[in-house]
Amino acid sequence: MDDVATSAAPRTPGLGVARRLGTGVLVLAALVGLWEGYKWLWQTAGWKWPFAVDDVTMPHLYKVVEAFWQPTTTGGPPLIRSLLDATWFTGKEALAGFLLGALIGFLIAVVLSQSRFLERGLVPYIVASQTVPILAIAPMVVVGLGSKGVAGWKAVAVLAAYLTFFPVAINTLRGLHSVDPRALQLMHSYAASRWRVLWQLRVPASVPYIFTALKISATASVIGAIIGEAPASIQNGLGGAIVNFNQYYSLEPTFLWATNVVCAALGIVFFVAVALTERLVLRGAPENIA
Amino acid sequence: MSQSADTVVSITDVSKSFRTGVTALQGISLDIRQGEFVSLIGPSGCGKSTLLRIIGDLIQPSSGSVIVNGKPAHQARLDPDYGIVFQDAVLYDWRTVARNVSLPLEMLGWDRARRRERVKEMLELVELTGFESNRPWQLSGGMQQRVSIARALSFDPALLLMDEPFGALDEMTRERLNMELLQIWEKARSTVVFVTHSIPEAVYLSTRVVVMSARPGQIADVIDVDLPQPRTAETREDPRFFEHVTAVREALAAGGHLPSATAPELF
Amino acid sequence: MIEPIPAGMGAVVGRRLRDWLPAVGVFLLGIGLWQGLTTALNVQTFLLPKPSDIATAFWDNRTELWHAGLYTLKEAAGGFAIGAGLGIIAALVLARFRRVGAALMPFAIAANAVPIIAFAPITNNWFGLLNPISKMSIAAVLCFFPTMVNTLRGLTSVHPSSIELMRSYAGGELAMFRRVRIPSSLPFMFTGLKVAAVLSMIGAIVGEYFGGPTNALGVSILNDSQLFNFPRAWAGILLASAFGIGFYGCVALAEHFTTGWHPSARAFNAE
Numbered sequence: 001m002d003d004v005a006t007s008a009a010p011r012t013p014g015l016g017v018a019r020r021l022g023t024g025v026l027v028l029a030a031l032v033g034l035w036e037g038y039k040w041l042w043q044t045a046g047w048k049w050p051f052a053v054d055d056v057t058m059p060h061l062y063k064v065v066e067a068f069w070q071p072t073t074t075g076g077p078p079l080i081r082s083l084l085d086a087t088w089f090t091g092k093e094a095l096a097g098f099l100l101g102a103l104i105g106f107l108i109a110v111v112l113s114q115s116r117f118l119e120r121g122l123v124p125y126i127v128a129s130q131t132v133p134i135l136a137i138a139p140m141v142v143v144g145l146g147s148k149g150v151a152g153w154k155a156v157a158v159l160a161a162y163l164t165f166f167p168v169a170i171n172t173l174r175g176l177h178s179v180d181p182r183a184l185q186l187m188h189s190y191a192a193s194r195w196r197v198l199w200q201l202r203v204p205a206s207v208p209y210i211f212t213a214l215k216i217s218a219t220a221s222v223i224g225a226i227i228g229e230a231p232a233s234i235q236n237g238l239g240g241a242i243v244n245f246n247q248y249y250s251l252e253p254t255f256l257w258a259t260n261v262v263c264a265a266l267g268i269v270f271f272v273a274v275a276l277t278e279r280l281v282l283r284g285a286p287e288n289i290a
Numbered sequence: 291m292s293q294s295a296d297t298v299v300s301i302t303d304v305s306k307s308f309r310t311g312v313t314a315l316q317g318i319s320l321d322i323r324q325g326e327f328v329s330l331i332g333p334s335g336c337g338k339s340t341l342l343r344i345i346g347d348l349i350q351p352s353s354g355s356v357i358v359n360g361k362p363a364h365q366a367r368l369d370p371d372y373g374i375v376f377q378d379a380v381l382y383d384w385r386t387v388a389r390n391v392s393l394p395l396e397m398l399g400w401d402r403a404r405r406r407e408r409v410k411e412m413l414e415l416v417e418l419t420g421f422e423s424n425r426p427w428q429l430s431g432g433m434q435q436r437v438s439i440a441r442a443l444s445f446d447p448a449l450l451l452m453d454e455p456f457g458a459l460d461e462m463t464r465e466r467l468n469m470e471l472l473q474i475w476e477k478a479r480s481t482v483v484f485v486t487h488s489i490p491e492a493v494y495l496s497t498r499v500v501v502m503s504a505r506p507g508q509i510a511d512v513i514d515v516d517l518p519q520p521r522t523a524e525t526r527e528d529p530r531f532f533e534h535v536t537a538v539r540e541a542l543a544a545g546g547h548l549p550s551a552t553a554p555e556l557f
Numbered sequence: 558m559i560e561p562i563p564a565g566m567g568a569v570v571g572r573r574l575r576d577w578l579p580a581v582g583v584f585l586l587g588i589g590l591w592q593g594l595t596t597a598l599n600v601q602t603f604l605l606p607k608p609s610d611i612a613t614a615f616w617d618n619r620t621e622l623w624h625a626g627l628y629t630l631k632e633a634a635g636g637f638a639i640g641a642g643l644g645i646i647a648a649l650v651l652a653r654f655r656r657v658g659a660a661l662m663p664f665a666i667a668a669n670a671v672p673i674i675a676f677a678p679i680t681n682n683w684f685g686l687l688n689p690i691s692k693m694s695i696a697a698v699l700c701f702f703p704t705m706v707n708t709l710r711g712l713t714s715v716h717p718s719s720i721e722l723m724r725s726y727a728g729g730e731l732a733m734f735r736r737v738r739i740p741s742s743l744p745f746m747f748t749g750l751k752v753a754a755v756l757s758m759i760g761a762i763v764g765e766y767f768g769g770p771t772n773a774l775g776v777s778i779l780n781d782s783q784l785f786n787f788p789r790a791w792a793g794i795l796l797a798s799a800f801g802i803g804f805y806g807c808v809a810l811a812e813h814f815t816t817g818w819h820p821s822a823r824a825f826n827a828e
Contacts, residue, residue, distance in 0.1 A: 020663070023660045023661075023664075024664070027661065027664050050683075050684065050690065050694075051683040051684050056682070057682065057683050117579050118579075120576060120577075120578075120579040120580060121579030121580050121582060121583040122580075122583060124580045125580075125583065125584075125587075128798065128802055130755060131755050131758065131759070131797070131798040131799075131801030131802050131805070132794060132795075132797070132798045133758075133759050133762040133763065133775070133778075133794065133797050133798075135762065135763050135766050135775075136762065136766075136775070136778045136779075136782070136790070136793070136794045136797070137794060139782055140603065140604055140605070140782075140787075143603065143604070144603075144604040144605075147604075218670070219669070219670045219671075219672065222672050223672040223674055223675075226672055226674075226675050227672075227674060227675075227763065230766070230767075231766065231779075238675070239675075242675055242678060246678040246681075246682075246767060249678070249679075249682050250682075253682070256678060256679065256682075257679070260675055260676055260679065263671070263672050263675040264671040264672070264675075266672075267670045267671045267672045268667050268670045268671065270670070271666075271667070271670035272670075343721070346721075346725055347724075348721050348724055348725065367724070367725060367727055368727040369727070370725060370726055370727050372725065373725070374721070374722065374725045376718040376721070376722070377718075378716065378718055380716060380718045380719055380722055382736075382737070382740065382741075383818050383819055384740040384741070384743075384816070384818040384819075385818075393726075393736070394726050397726045397727075397728055397732060397736075398726075425818055
């Protein structure tokens with residue numbers, strides 16, 4: 001195999017970016033076309049399956065874009081204004097939850113990696129913790145922390161952390177165990193302490209695993225923040241906006257759609273931020289390591 | 291090149307350059323007769339694996355022609371006229387040992403009874419009877435490679451292509467498998483093209499050693515190995531074995547790839 | 558190395574016990590601590606009821622809760638079937654047309670970063686609050702991405718020599734998929750399916766939270782907590798979690814039976 005040369009042509013980075021942008025525009029146009037085409041076809045044919053299509057169930061996309069500049073209350077600021085405020089609020093919750101969750105997840109993994117008994121005893125429950133619908137426990141958490149004088153947004157951040165810690169804990173644990181046994185034997189030959197083995201060998205080895213997890217967690221923290229607000233009756237964020245506009249959906253469906261577009265954007269921004277950080281940190285590391 | 295009736299592989303003036311601009315092979319011509327065991331040896335980058343793949347129609351040459359079993363290499367692949375063994379055994383974990391061997395037979399549409407009969411014969415040939423229902427990962431590296439050889443020979447191909455099949459094995463396993471391969475070759479009466487890095491392995495196995503040089507990959511020398519058949523453990527201790535090893539080493543050194551005993555020392 | 562030595566039955570039981578004992582110990586310890594601390598510190602029930610109260614609430618309402626759980630599980634399973642099915646089909650298509658797949662992959666990843674669950678109110682508006690399809694569709698979208706991404710990774714991460722081997726047998730794309738790509742993608746696919754199983758249950762519950770029939774578990778939990786019936790709300794939450802774990806377990810079991818050949822399963826087959 002060694003002397004079968006690869007036939008990949010050298011890449012021009014500028015061309016790659018242009019091509020990606022081009023594909024992006026194409027995909028976006030295809031999605032818009034699909035939406036409007038579907039809407040038109042179902043409406044003209046009068047099909048009721050799987051659901052009846054009209055301007056309420058599937059508003060025109062340009063109307064959704066227009067909605068950003070409409071006031072939500074007569075004489076009030078345009079929707080985009082209140083949505084930006086809500087995004088800032090939810091983003092703050094999500095970021096705090098992300099950092100808290102990532103830290104907790106990392107610490108849990110480090111502790112569990114030190115004891116096989118603890119790992120066997122606790123990992124099943126860490127997995128099970130994610131099957132608990134946080135939406136259902138959100139009111140208790142917000143009320144409970146509120147009674148201790150913790151602000152509502154911080155309580156929601158705790159909920160976001162609940163979703164965030166899990167991928168980090170599981171992946172970091174896998175990373176800490178991924179160390180080459182020969183490297184471990186080398187450390188033993190130096191009579192290195194557990195602490196040294198942990199920080200000089202296991203933690204560096206787990207960095208790519210941690211980033212894989214952080215990318216999942218970035219989205220999870222946004223989900224946690226949005227979903228946590230709804231049942232906790234916190235009005236200032238995107239979750240509050242969803243609950244609010246959901247009630248007026250039949251009157252003004254574009255507001256809920258616009259809110260969801262912003263939610264999607266926030267999720268993608270969080271993900272891209274982590275992906276870019278990963279690229280900066282892992283630059284110079286061998287490829288395909290994760 | 292004269293092409294007699296018993297020529298299995300006929301390579302005429304084959305060159306290969308990749309899109310990256312690297313010329314892997316240049317002006318290769320080689321005929322391999324029925325029943326020969328031909329080794330391709332050379333330094334990394336001499337294109338020996340590429341040449342093997344061109345014979346197997348897995349890579350297209352840039353120019354020149356390859357005739358396998360009297361037809362273009364492409365047709366020979368479709369028929370199929372050759373079995374191939376890679377450095378990794380490439381066995382499928384979701385198939386048992388027996389079903390790995392019968393994979394090509396399934397693809398050729400053999401019926402179940404005929405397949406079972408043949409798999410039994412092949413596992414006897416590579417001395418793995420009793421391991422039919424094991425999973426590949428339950429076998430040692432050497433045993434996996436024997437399964438891979440059984441799979442390659444299962445449909446009686448005229449030609450066996452081997453790409454450093456024992457390169458990843460330890461020296462003792464390698465020598466044992468060399469001996470077993472010769473026994474299989476004897477029984478199966480097939481023609482073998484064998485890519486290797488190891489000079490003793492090439493000499494021990496082959497009737498002919500093709501020495502290649504790198505950048506661009508060319509045939510530097512062809513050495514006939516007329517050691518008596520069948521070869522045994524004693525062959526390795528035969529003075530003539532060492533003569534041939536030396537001859538191959540000299541040919542490689544002439545290409546500048548090995549320090550030569552006759553070349554003046556620099557220090 | 559040569560032949561797997563079948564582990565004696567006693568050894569297997571011992572191994573299982575050694576593996577599960579810590580988890581069982583933690584469970585009992587956890588329940589004990591929970592009960593002890595909630596009693597000792599006099600924690601208010603709206604924060605965290607005592608396990609004994611939750612158990613009593615579950616037992617007293619077992620029929621309604623169980624049926625509510627089954628109703629929600631049906632929604633989740635329906636969404637799982639639709640979403641995972643479409644995810645596998647999409648992965649097969651994208652693996653067959655690699656160029657399209659490679660070009661679309663960044664967008665699939667971006668779509669995966671979208672908090673899809675926030676769209677639950679919209680599917681409620683599409684299909685109607687009481688129509689189980691409204692919950693199935695949100696669960697389906699949640700299941701689609703992890704299944705698609707993982708299956709695609711499995712289908713495309715095939716050893717290059719495998720491709721050459723298939724070509725040497727004159728095998729075409731169909732043979733490549735049938736004999737190599739699909740079997741070798743199964744372990745990856747099941748990783749995605751296990752994630753999807755848990756997500757589908759959560760998706761259904763969240764969908765119900767934005768409105769649904771009273772005999773659904775999510776609605777029942779919401780009503781109970783609004784009526785300050787916290788032990789019953791917690792019984793519902795834990796039941797939802799148990800159904801999620803059960804669904805995950807079913808997928809894991811299916812994985813065990815279909816990919817028992819995989820080296821990672823060797824722990825099950827031999828010591």
